[in-house]
Amino acid sequence: MSPRPVPAGPAAAHRAGPGRPTGPPLADRLHGAWLGRVAGNMLGKPVEQGEVWTRARIDRYLRRAAALPLTDYLPEPTDAADRAALRPEWRACVRGRVHGSCRDDDVDYAILGLHLLETHGFGFSTEQVGDLWLLTLPYRQIFTAERAAYRNLVNGLRPPLTATYDNPCQEWIGALIRADVYGWTCPGAPSRAAGLARRDAVLSHTGNGVYGAMFAAALISAAFTAATVRDALETALGVIPASSRLARTVRRVVTLHEARLPWEETLTTVSAETAGLGWIHTVPNAAVLTAGLLYGDGDFTRTIALTVRGGLDTDSNGATAGSVAGVRAGAEGIPARWKDPLHDTVRSAVSGFDGVRISELAERTLRLATAGP
Template sequence: MTTVGTTGTTHRPEAAPGLADRVLGGWLGRIAGNMLGKPVEQGEVWTRDRIDRYLRRAGALPLTDYLPEPPPGHDGDPPLRPEWRQCVRGRIDGSCRDDDVDYAILGLHLLETHGFGFSTEQVGDLWLLRLPYLQTFTAERAAYRNLANGLKPPLTATYDNPYQEWIGALIRADVYGWTCPGAPRRAAGLARRDAVLSHTGNGVYGAMWAAALIAAAFTAPTVRHALDTALTVVPASSRLARTVRRVVSLHDARLPWEDTLTTLAEETAGLGWIHTVPNAAVLTAGLLYGDGDFTRTIALTVRGGLDTDSNGATAGSVAGVLTGAEAIPAQWTEPLHDTVRSAVFGFDGVRISALAERTLRLAETDVLGPGLDTLPG
């Protein structure tokens, strides 16, 4: 199991987890991180300071479990999201439905249906067949509407879509990392083909970066190595890459986590709480300061604010792959009861273990589609 020594240094286990354990760890980590962040998913009101004030009132700092129920005196804070009763400690009975998990399921179904050579058009077709319109948001809803009106990619991403660089494509990227273990450029290429249905610019780069990060986590000795590798798949001059490097530099300078996030919030001010770039900063900080420890990683990431459930999900996926499922503490996994709620037609109530087994079969596939070793131009 991953342990934290007295100096705060995280030590990886001598016997590294196997591929099956890492894939399951990715699924469990994504779902647990999503559930942790869901009650406070409204970044314009649930700021970092408000999240920590809530936790202090509840006696839940340091955060080592799902969020507690609203404590006495909570009336002065913003309300939690309506789903909070299914997402707080002591009340969880399987996972809540959420788009951050729906898209991982849909991506798995895409690869099972069309293989690694899928087209962007086939991504859109599967949305129309399997995903309810009212369970899509921002850029995905704009692209869905464009698809229904007969538009084809890349117009689906650009027509009447002000959300092109928001976080939606990034949250769809995990399955491409899970199915390309140790092959970050292949993962990034798959994520790009999916992302251009609804996103452009940093929205696409965020998906490529996340997929590569997860793929790299299967073989990287530390989370820092995985982050360094993931940066190689996106343009170095992009705002996403510059922001991630900025977080890395502040961490290297031993700036405290709180000060790093304050600095990045100032430098990304005006982009909004669902934009890819500031969320990538919060996610990178959570991964670096979490230093490979699963609980610390998702706790810091969610406490960082902004799109808390999406960031918690991706941080949990990376940390779960790094540690493997066996090393994830039981308080995160046992309440899930190996069950997922999903809006994807035909998948509601599916077992998490079954999703992981299906993902593993794809990850072990030797025959990949042409051109996946290099990124498309």
């Protein structure tokens, strides 16, 4: 696919924020972000079913295969019951069998966000997000709150009713997984990234569902300039209401980490405190993500491995953790075992993007991030 021209937009985001990106060059960091998102998604995809694949069961599976600590894609299951419980796509996601990425909505939405900004610029409207869904996304490849909003769009409803009518999933994780591109294209400008993510999120979500998208976009944006991941998390907390359940839960994980509780005890504590919300709800998944980032301690492999081992929506959390860790490491800093099997190729249900090169997506993201007024 040949690159499309980038529409006129605001001044370069990386010049507008509180600091300039530091560390690896911006192009390498954006390439790392895309690679990290795809690799983290692939790592978590086989065990994406939180009520079945609990933390204990994931680790038992890894222990049987002598794969703890986890340092590569999931091993092939050694137990017949585990094999039967994995997602149907597992054979294309386990180590030794990865040849390019599987199609997944966690990557589709990153591609769609890029397409949105290329088509409508940074001044896009929520209505234009919905129009692009109808034009480019197959209905059966979207789920939960997005499927409810899609159905509402087809029936003639407009935002914000698309998010609230007959939609029991308004605070689930779907809007959060759509937020990466706003952080990538606003490096060092977390408030601006959060504003873009909010405009997208309100098509399908409310409350903590919207805050999750804002938090993720700001976190990824801040990751370009923050001294540490802990600092990036603090910045991201600043764009959402401090009284929200999302902010209180993320802060709780930060506090337990600072108290030097082991990773397992931190997740056990927060899991008990968020019991009843369900495995696709934004709040408990943000806790798993936050713990993975903090206890990953800046190491790409440890970060995505701990995040996926944390359970719940494993492929979504792995993808977001990979995005943040990829920004920090840059493509050159990601170990070859994660990126080489992807063969620079993404499968996608977004019309016109199936088989697109990861490197091309990164180049197009860079053009948006550095676009002039």
